[in-house]
Amino acid sequence: MKTANQPLLSLKGITKRFGALTAVNGVDLDVCPGEIVVIIGPSGSGKSTLLRSVNFLEEIEEGSITFEGNEIGYVKSKHGRRHLDAPAKICELRSEIGMVFQHFNLFPHMTVLGNVMEGPLTVQKKSPEAAREIALDMLAKVGLSDKRDVYPATLSGGQKQRVAIARALAMRPKLMLFDEPTSALDPELIGEVFDTIRSLGKEGMTMIIVTHQMGFAKEMADRVIFMEKGSFVAQGTPEDFFSNQMEHDRIQSFLNRIM
Amino acid sequence: MRLFSGRISKKTILLFSCLFLLLVQACYAADYDQIFSDANDAMGSGDLPAAIAILQKVKPDKGDDSGAFVRSRMQIARLQFALKDMNAASASANEVLALYPDNSEALNFIASVKKEQKPRYVVFLEDCLRFLPQLLKGAVMTITLVVCIIVISPLGGLLIALGRISTFKPVSGLCWFFIWLFRGTPLLLQLFFIYYGLPSLGITFKPFTAAILGLGLNYSAYLGEIIRGGIQSIEHGQMEAAKAIGMSYWQAMRRVIIPQTYKRLMPPIGNEFIALIKDTALVSTIAMVELMRSADQMFNAYFNVTALILAAFIYLLFTTIFTFIFEKIEIRAGIYENR
Missing domain, CATH: 1.10.3720.10 (MetI-like)
Structure with a gap:
């Protein structure tokens, strides 16, 4: 049984290299249940790679991922070389961790309802009726019940992203990862996506959010992390972070540039 | 002498008349051979109208050599057919049929001309x-x-x-x-x-x-x-x-x-x-x-x-x-x- 203060997710020494480039360099991170962690930092600092590593979309070279107290995702072969767990196991793990992408990646050949139903239907092998029920619930949650029968091509960017969130939620994940969820949106559409994320936070969803929206970080985050060159440079509460108390030149110059 | 000559003259008349008939027939035969050979030469040189004109020299009323007449008219008909003059070709075949209504070559020819005269x-x-x-x-x-x-x-x-x-x-x-x-x-x-x-x-x-x-x-x-x-x-x-x-x-x-x-x-x-x-x-x-x-x-x-x-x-x-x-x-x- 997990205790109240046991982290939901615990990353230890996560290292990911692309050839000579070390994208993520020995990152440690504990995320408690219900916590909202916002990761900021310049482009190429490894934020997205870290997030993708948690969902096994990137295979890490070193480090461990512990989820609900169990180390997951990697096994050692007979020769002592570590590699990704069996595909079936990875799929099972992924279905417990929802992910939302910068470019939505909705399935264009399925209706909005079809997109949201797809996980319960195909992965969880639920009946079409049950999957439909779940999908309708999730669409109601993101406020898009009226769009259920249209194809994604007809939606605005903000609506697409909300459908993508509903699609991830339909799997009943314990953790949600947001990879720059508003970076591809027109400014006037960012609000509706953040409203949706905000309401998830109020329901107690554990979330890791990579974003460039400082206002959102300031308002929503339990903890803000500044990442640069593959490492966490600083972290703290939004109050600490944005009140110029963080004595760090790089953060200051980054914040000045972005805000 | 008279008797001799009279006897001889009877036999001679008979003999000569036979010879004459043979000669006439030979003359006609030689005449047709020449016509067909001339026509062949004309065809060989590609002058079909000339060949037709030569073949038309064979007449139906000359003696009893119906073979030559039919042969000439059918040859003419084929030449006219080749020249796409279908009416003339039919007419030539009909000349044969007028004398020999059962001639199968002419009948077949008329049939194929009719087919050729249909719209393409x-x-x-x-x-x-x-x-x-x-x-x-x-x-x-x-x-x-x-x-x-x-x-x-x-x-x-x-x-x-x-x-x-x-x-x-x-x-x-x-x-x-x-x-x-x-x-x-x-x-x-x-x-x-x-x-x-x-x-x-x-x-x-x-x-x-x-x-x-x-x-x-x-x-x-x-x-x-x-x-x-x-x-x-x-x-x-x-x-x-x-x-x-x-x-x-x-x-x-x-x-x-x-x-x-x-x-x-x-x-x-x-x-x-x-x-x-x-x-x-x-x-x-x-x-x-x-x-x-x-x-x-x-x-x-x-x-x-x-x-x-x-x-x-x-x-x-x-x-x-x-x-x-x-x-x-x-x-x-x-x-x-x-x-």
């Missing part, structure tokens, strides 16, 4: 009707082959495409080799090898099996590359999004990636299938009787180009229908992109 399109349509049953039999075989390959080759192509993009080297290598082999050699050679070559290794196929095997392997190789291109053209984020909700690679392929390739694949695959309709003509070389072979048989039997024209129309009909069907499928496959 009537003759064409009559020929079409004559050839159509046989050609349709062949066309049914052509369509049977096409339908079989349309069912087989996308499945084969999909397997090859998935094999090609596999990260498992032996599989992708094998599929690469398959494509290299079947795309790099003529289909005709492949068909020959399967039907005529493999029996020497103890493997014998019926013509139909050999045709399906040859066309199926060849088209699977082509479609394999097309389908691979289609799969790889789907944005990488689609696979990631599918995986992120817990789908396996194969679930993602089946539910997300492959359905999105349909619209993109329709134009090139439609192209391949139209090529296929025409490529089935190649199996006529391995003892298959399909549309091309039927047309060839008709053409050789009657030396009538209508069989070939008709076959061309049937091929065009097939390709037109296919073009139409594929346009419709393409529109339906891409319905989500419009609205």
Whole structure:
């Protein structure tokens, strides 16, 4: 049984290299249940790679991922070389961790309802009726019940992203990862996506959010992390972070540039 | 002397009159031989009207040599037929019939002149009707082959495409080799090898099996590359999004990636299938009787180009229908992109 203060997710020494480039360099991170962690930092600092590593979309070279107290995702072969767990196991793990992408990646050949139903239907092998029920619930949650029968091509960017969130939620994940969820949106559409994320936070969803929206970080985050060159440079509460108390030149110059 | 001369004169008269008749007959015969020989010379030099004029010197009232007259008039009629003067040709044949109403050569000639005097399109349509049953039999075989390959080759192509993009080297290598082999050699050679070559290794196929095997392997190789291109053209984020909700690679392929390739694949695959309709003509070389072979048989039997024209129309009909069907499928496959 997990205790109240046991982290939901615990990353230890996560290292990911692309050839000579070390994208993520020995990152440690504990995320408690219900916590909202916002990761900021310049482009190429490894934020997205870290997030993708948690969902096994990137295979890490070193480090461990512990989820609900169990180390997951990697096994050692007979020769002592570590590699990704069996595909079936990875799929099972992924279905417990929802992910939302910068470019939505909705399935264009399925209706909005079809997109949201797809996980319960195909992965969880639920009946079409049950999957439909779940999908309708999730669409109601993101406020898009009226769009259920249209194809994604007809939606605005903000609506697409909300459908993508509903699609991830339909799997009943314990953790949600947001990879720059508003970076591809027109400014006037960012609000509706953040409203949706905000309401998830109020329901107690554990979330890791990579974003460039400082206002959102300031308002929503339990903890803000500044990442640069593959490492966490600083972290703290939004109050600490944005009140110029963080004595760090790089953060200051980054914040000045972005805000 | 008188008696002698009188006796002699009786016999002599008889003898001379016989000789005279023979002479007259010989003269006439020699005369006709000369006419026919002159006519032949004129024909040899290509002057048909001159030949006709010479032959017209043979008269029906000269003696009882009806053979020469009939021969001359029928020769004239054929020459006039060759000169496309159908009325004159009929008239010449009728001259013969006026004297000899039962002459079969003249009667046949009149019949063929009548056929020639029909409008060309009537003759064409009559020929079409004559050839159509046989050609349709062949066309049914052509369509049977096409339908079989349309069912087989996308499945084969999909397997090859998935094999090609596999990260498992032996599989992708094998599929690469398959494509290299079947795309790099003529289909005709492949068909020959399967039907005529493999029996020497103890493997014998019926013509139909050999045709399906040859066309199926060849088209699977082509479609394999097309389908691979289609799969790889789907944005990488689609696979990631599918995986992120817990789908396996194969679930993602089946539910997300492959359905999105349909619209993109329709134009090139439609192209391949139209090529296929025409490529089935190649199996006529391995003892298959399909549309091309039927047309060839008709053409050789009657030396009538209508069989070939008709076959061309049937091929065009097939390709037109296919073009139409594929346009419709393409529109339906891409319905989500419009609205």
